[in-house]
Amino acid sequence: MLTHRRHLLASTIIAGLAVGVALPAMAQTAAPLQTTDSAKDTSEVEAVVVTGSRIKRNEFNSPDPVQVITADQGRLKGIGNTAQLLQSSTIASGSPQITAAVSSAFVTDGGPGSETISLRGLGANRTLVLLNGRRAGPAGVRGGVSAFDLNVLPVAAIDRVEILKDGASSVYGSDAVAGVVNIITKRGQDGFSIDAFASQPQRHGGQEFRTSAGWGKTFSRGFFNITYDYAKKTEQSNGQRAWTNCGQAYIFDANGKRKDTIDPRTGTTQCRDLLYDQVWLYTLDFEGRDGKLQYDYGNNLGKYISQYPAGKAGDYPGAPPGWFVVGDSLDPANPDMGVLDYNSPYNLASSLTPRTERNTVFAQASFDVNDHVEAYGEVLLNRRATKTNGYRQIWTYLYTEDYGDPFSAGFTGDFILSPTIVTPLARAGQKVDYQRYVGGLRGDFGANFLKGWDWDIFAQYSHNKGLYSQDVVLGDALNSADGRSDGGSFGIGKANSIPRPTASCVGYTTPISKRKCVDVNWMSPDFLAGKYTPEEQAFLFDTETGKTIYKQLAIEGSVSGDLFKLPAGTVGAAFGVAYRKDEINDTPGAITQAGNIWGSSTSGITAGKDTTKEIYGELSVPLVKSVPFIQSLDLSLSGRYTDVNSYGSDQTYKVGLNWQIIPSVRVRATRGTSFRAPALFELYKNAETGFVSQRNLDPCIRWQAALTAGTLPQYVADNCKAAGIPPAYTGAGAQATVTSGGGAGSLEAETSKATTYGVIWTPKFADLKVAVDYFDIRVNNEITQLGAARIVNGCYRSLSFPTDKLCTLFTRGPSNLVTTVTDNYLNIATQVNKGLDLTVNYGQDLPWDVRMDVELQSTWQFKDTTALFADTVVDSNGFVGDPDWTGQLNFRFTKGDWAALWGIDMVGKASDAEDYADSNTTKTTFYKIHTEFTAYHSLSLQKKFENFTVLGGVANLFDEAPPQVSQNAGNYNMVGRSVLASQYDYIGRRMFVSFQAKF
Numbered sequence: 001m002l003t004h005r006r007h008l009l010a011s012t013i014i015a016g017l018a019v020g021v022a023l024p025a026m027a028q029t030a031a032p033l034q035t036t037d038s039a040k041d042t043s044e045v046e047a048v049v050v051t052g053s054r055i056k057r058n059e060f061n062s063p064d065p066v067q068v069i070t071a072d073q074g075r076l077k078g079i080g081n082t083a084q085l086l087q088s089s090t091i092a093s094g095s096p097q098i099t100a101a102v103s104s105a106f107v108t109d110g111g112p113g114s115e116t117i118s119l120r121g122l123g124a125n126r127t128l129v130l131l132n133g134r135r136a137g138p139a140g141v142r143g144g145v146s147a148f149d150l151n152v153l154p155v156a157a158i159d160r161v162e163i164l165k166d167g168a169s170s171v172y173g174s175d176a177v178a179g180v181v182n183i184i185t186k187r188g189q190d191g192f193s194i195d196a197f198a199s200q201p202q203r204h205g206g207q208e209f210r211t212s213a214g215w216g217k218t219f220s221r222g223f224f225n226i227t228y229d230y231a232k233k234t235e236q237s238n239g240q241r242a243w244t245n246c247g248q249a250y251i252f253d254a255n256g257k258r259k260d261t262i263d264p265r266t267g268t269t270q271c272r273d274l275l276y277d278q279v280w281l282y283t284l285d286f287e288g289r290d291g292k293l294q295y296d297y298g299n300n301l302g303k304y305i306s307q308y309p310a311g312k313a314g315d316y317p318g319a320p321p322g323w324f325v326v327g328d329s330l331d332p333a334n335p336d337m338g339v340l341d342y343n344s345p346y347n348l349a350s351s352l353t354p355r356t357e358r359n360t361v362f363a364q365a366s367f368d369v370n371d372h373v374e375a376y377g378e379v380l381l382n383r384r385a386t387k388t389n390g391y392r393q394i395w396t397y398l399y400t401e402d403y404g405d406p407f408s409a410g411f412t413g414d415f416i417l418s419p420t421i422v423t424p425l426a427r428a429g430q431k432v433d434y435q436r437y438v439g440g441l442r443g444d445f446g447a448n449f450l451k452g453w454d455w456d457i458f459a460q461y462s463h464n465k466g467l468y469s470q471d472v473v474l475g476d477a478l479n480s481a482d483g484r485s486d487g488g489s490f491g492i493g494k495a496n497s498i499p500r501p502t503a504s505c506v507g508y509t510t511p512i513s514k515r516k517c518v519d520v521n522w523m524s525p526d527f528l529a530g531k532y533t534p535e536e537q538a539f540l541f542d543t544e545t546g547k548t549i550y551k552q553l554a555i556e557g558s559v560s561g562d563l564f565k566l567p568a569g570t571v572g573a574a575f576g577v578a579y580r581k582d583e584i585n586d587t588p589g590a591i592t593q594a595g596n597i598w599g600s601s602t603s604g605i606t607a608g609k610d611t612t613k614e615i616y617g618e619l620s621v622p623l624v625k626s627v628p629f630i631q632s633l634d635l636s637l638s639g640r641y642t643d644v645n646s647y648g649s650d651q652t653y654k655v656g657l658n659w660q661i662i663p664s665v666r667v668r669a670t671r672g673t674s675f676r677a678p679a680l681f682e683l684y685k686n687a688e689t690g691f692v693s694q695r696n697l698d699p700c701i702r703w704q705a706a707l708t709a710g711t712l713p714q715y716v717a718d719n720c721k722a723a724g725i726p727p728a729y730t731g732a733g734a735q736a737t738v739t740s741g742g743g744a745g746s747l748e749a750e751t752s753k754a755t756t757y758g759v760i761w762t763p764k765f766a767d768l769k770v771a772v773d774y775f776d777i778r779v780n781n782e783i784t785q786l787g788a789a790r791i792v793n794g795c796y797r798s799l800s801f802p803t804d805k806l807c808t809l810f811t812r813g814p815s816n817l818v819t820t821v822t823d824n825y826l827n828i829a830t831q832v833n834k835g836l837d838l839t840v841n842y843g844q845d846l847p848w849d850v851r852m853d854v855e856l857q858s859t860w861q862f863k864d865t866t867a868l869f870a871d872t873v874v875d876s877n878g879f880v881g882d883p884d885w886t887g888q889l890n891f892r893f894t895k896g897d898w899a900a901l902w903g904i905d906m907v908g909k910a911s912d913a914e915d916y917a918d919s920n921t922t923k924t925t926f927y928k929i930h931t932e933f934t935a936y937h938s939l940s941l942q943k944k945f946e947n948f949t950v951l952g953g954v955a956n957l958f959d960e961a962p963p964q965v966s967q968n969a970g971n972y973n974m975v976g977r978s979v980l981a982s983q984y985d986y987i988g989r990r991m992f993v994s995f996q997a998k999f
Contacts, residue, residue: 051133051162051182053171053636054574055560055620056454063636063656063668065165065758065773065837067091067857071158076892076901077938078955078992080197080208081231082158083115083150086181087982088905090859091165091837094886095121097982100233100353101975104388104428109147109681110140111468111548112428113354113386116147119165119178120777120833121864121882124148126177126676126750128168131436132184132364132378135172135580137462137552139382139434143586143606143686145464145550146679152382152434154229156195156212157362159186165837166775167754169674170638170652173578173614177674177752177779178833187364189216189225192999201990202959205236206353222367222374228360235355237389239348241988243961244976246271246343249332250966251710252926259925261332264304264339271343272967274393276422277528278326278341281316282397284414288730290705291328293319293417294341295525301326304335317400317417320410322525330708337709346391346424346530352975352986354388372446376458378438383431390426394473394598395419396522406504407521416732419522423530425471425541436462453561464550469543472591475598476510477540480517512596515539544589550680554580560618568632569622576616583609584680601690601738608684608744612677616640631660636670644677647749666760668773676750678743682783682825687741692788694731698818699796701731711968714921719796725816733817736810738788740823748827752779767843774836782829786868788821794868797971799915804872829868835861835884851894858887858906875914880931880965880972881981883910897944901953907934907983912970929970931963936985940992948997959989 052064067089074085087097098108098116109124110116116124124147129136131153139149164180172180192215199208214227238244248269249260261270279293291309293316296302301324308316309328316325327340359382366376398417399405408417440458445451505517518539521527527536558576565571586606595602617639624633636656643649654672661667694701699712700720704727706712721727758773786794791809798804805828810821840856861884864877878884885908893900911930919926937960940953962984964977973980 051130051180052164052168053618053620053638054558054576055572055618063634063658063670064168065668065756065771065775067163067165067837067839068160069163070160071155073890074155075197075951075994076899076940076942076953077890077903078199078940078953078990080155080199080210080992081150081233082153082155082183083117085155085158086117086150086161086163087115088888089163090857090886090888091119091163091179092117093905093907093983094859094861094883095864096881098124099982100356100386101980101986102982104351104354109144110138110149111142111144111430111466112388113151113356113384113430114140115150117150117181119163119181120775120835122178122777122779122831122833125679126175126779128172128174128176128180130172130180130182131380132438133182134438134458134460134556135552135554136183137436137460137464138550139432139464139466140550141430141432141466141468141548142546143548143584143603143681145466145548145584145586146681149384149432149434151356151358151384151432152360152436153183153185153362153380154210154212154227154231154358154360156197156210156214156229157185157227157360159184165773166670166756167672167674167752167777168654169642169676170616170640170654170672171618173580173616173640173642174612174644174675174677174749177676177750177754178777185362185364187225188218188223189214190218191216194995194997196995197992198994199955199990199992201987203240203988205234205240206987206990207234208232222365224363224365226361226363229358229362231356231358231360233353233356235351235387235389236353236987237348238350238352238976241352241976241986243964243978244352244986245348246976247273247967247974248964248977249710250928250964250977251332252928254923254926256926259332261338264335265298265300270338270340273343273347274391274422275420276341276344276346276393276530277525278420279523279528280395280418280420282416282418282730282732284416286416286730286732288702288728288732289316289328290330290702291316291325291336292340293317293323294326294339295528296322296324297525297529301339304339309336316413317415318410318412330705332710344391344422344530346422349389349424350391351388354386357385359383369441373441373443375441376438377440378436380434380436382434384434386430388428389424390428391422391424392426392473392599393420393422394478395421396478398522407519408523411523417523419528421528421530423473423541425473425537428468428470430466430468432464432466434462434464436460450559450561453559455557455559457557458555460552460554462552464548466548467545468548469545470589472542472544472589472600473540473598474510474513474515474542474591475596476512477515477517478598480505480508480510480520480539512594513542513591542591544591546586546588546592548586549584551583552580554578563619566622568625569634571622572620574618578612578614578616580612581609582612582680584684586681595689599691599693599696601688601740603688604686606681606684606686606742608680608742610677610680610683611645613643614640629661631662632658633660634658638672642675642677644749646683646744647677647747650675650749650751664761664763668758668760669756671755672753674752674754676752676783678747678749678783678825681742682747682785683742683744685740685742685825688739690738690740690788691735692738692821693735694733694817697736697789697792697821698731699793700725700816701729703727703729710920710925713797713969714917716796719798719801723796723802729816731817733815734819736788736818736821738821738823740785741825743783743825743827747783747825748781750779750781750783750827752777754778769839769841771839772836774834776834777832779829779831781827782831782866783825783827784829784868785823785825788823791821791823792818798872800872805868806872829866831867832863832865833861834863835859846893849895853890853892853894855890855892856887858885860885878910879912879914880910880929880970880979881983883908883931883983886983899942899944901938901940901942903938905936905938907931909933912972916970918969927966927969928964929966929972931965931979934960934963934984936960947999948995951994953992954989955992956985956987956989960985961988962986
């Protein structure tokens, strides 16, 4: 396996260098890159404050690795929103990100539709986002709000983004573990401006439109800018792309020929998603049957299979005409597997990316009070509205007609029927109102007191109000069989928990929702197909709305200037104090609080607050200057003392060294510590008690059948067998009880150490800049909540089963049912991330007055391990969704007012083969559990006129689809036939245009 991984890494490096020999990538060149002229005399460059320090300095001699992305660069590549601008950078693209598609498909911090930035794959909570150098408050919905939602700020308001690529808690405080993203807005505008952008995919769905209008005035004593921005992105559903509309097993024989199940009704590969419109079958002892009952909606099942498997009619209930037993053989090549209804129309109509609308007002101003004092302020108002269409399975348990249930008429025998439907009533919507206000004074101390020193004091207040609505299935309504019972049961085997039915539930009132009972005909073909009567829908379903409030107040003051002179130069310093108060109040909907959502948990109000007090300082010390092989040698030091009310106090530090060896070669290094105090939701999340179906939790249910059908890996089946789970175990019975909650009083702060080493080369013989930076980040005591399904699945999928600590977090009862799962927030994880960043910029004047600039930005990840416990280490580096190499390569050509760009975003190979088998044990079926090298090309052409600029282009020029992988074979998420990971494009080829005008 190690040989395979080394070959994989080598091949991706070679692929990247092969493209890069033409030289280089995104104008995201780090601020540290040094031009030849500045290397000769840095004193000619005005000192400014650069991300990574509060001391004014020449940006080219910072010891910190800083990557700069401009909004203009993104516009040339057809990027229309802030999240895409940041998530496409190589420091982010090589690891999982929270995109709109991911936050809509899974439960994520911030809620559906949120989009965040995670540097180095360490998580959005460990990446600090600044807006014009000041911390930006969180935005989103539900109790997990803690990170800045990139939907808040439109890309039209952005001038550039500076990304500090190492930890910086000693400079910026908590959360700056993986790095800092500093978004710097445009300023100094005069007159009116219009900015419009549109992106039209080749296929329907995913269209994007944005327009903004701004006005600004710059005068002798200050400026004022205000911008209004409207953006809309249409929904893209699973059914609108070939790579998402049909999940496939994607398996092969020994000769590489596809051996997927064929649906005989269409003659094509079977599409697989959630089973729907079937009746699952159990004996009265709750022993499951391999086959399921399915209605013949197309009146054609009889052409391909008999109503009952040959010789097995007695193993299944008697059924009315039109019903067939499907899936009994478990043989993927048998027609009875091919006719299983897997791909519901509701899956095709569900949202891959939600419909999103954003309205934003951003204003900023400054005014010189006098020659030494400037007043400044910012106002940001944003509303995001997101709508998502979804679908889900629901089911119940019934007796056959033989036991008196009139709604099972025609179904006979000693069986339990479990009609299972897929419903589209799983919609969700969010409306998030975000406000941020900044006011401050800055200036200098004049000619007498602290001459040459600057000061800055400001206050910032942010307020997030999020309303989130969702469709729910009422638990007491779905379980209304209680209202059809005389209070007893038949007392037969394990089925004695199912109420004994009577003729009707009319007259019964549900105990929580207080609804008059409606007789739901679960066994009718229409109901199984998701077609309910208005009365059934009104009885079973409802909608609720929750509200999230998050407030943050920050006050900070700092001074900076020169302390004294040394032979090598002047010692610079910065000192400051900061105060921050955070407060959250998340109130779920009334149905959630009542614990009446079927298949979900009971949750209360999450409310809490915390205060942080800090004092910090920095020094910039020139050690040596103008001696052989030491043109300059500078030392930077920073430290911070932090006191968090909920946690206690801690100290962080950072040391940096900047060595200019000769004018063309510079070496830099940093080492420091960071920490992250527990987020409010991690501390104060209200204790929850939930109930999870065994079907959604336990990978050992019917593990032998799943192994035979190719839907369960061999090693998981082996672990289930070793645990004593019978091969035909059905998981039928009571749901598992899941308890979870915040960790106030027990959680500790996360701590980290980060080390970077860098070399910068700027030769005189060419317009060439090369920067190579090595990074090593180790985070200890990571706070995490695993989730019940991840705990149970992780136990049986663990390479250290059964000693993996995950196996201690749940229990099984005497009948093998999972009875309890403990899922609290814990300090259990250690994460290590190591790698190399390469930045190359090359410029060349071509004939006919054409200027060519070539830029390469790439990241190699050497190690990405997470230890959930000290003796359980998982290395995800190079696995699907976490490639060990990503790169960007841009060629830009300019001639006068014309500019053209050819951009390439590259994702290296990835494979799960180190930990997961790529075939069954008999070597008759093979799985694709790797992704190939993928490149997305974009082309654009821009023309500047006197008062306006026009841009047009094509993104994903060659209509590259996301990689296809085998289902249920590796440790990755899927949508349709494709891997679902943030590195890949799910829209396809699209045309974009942009128009900017100034008046």
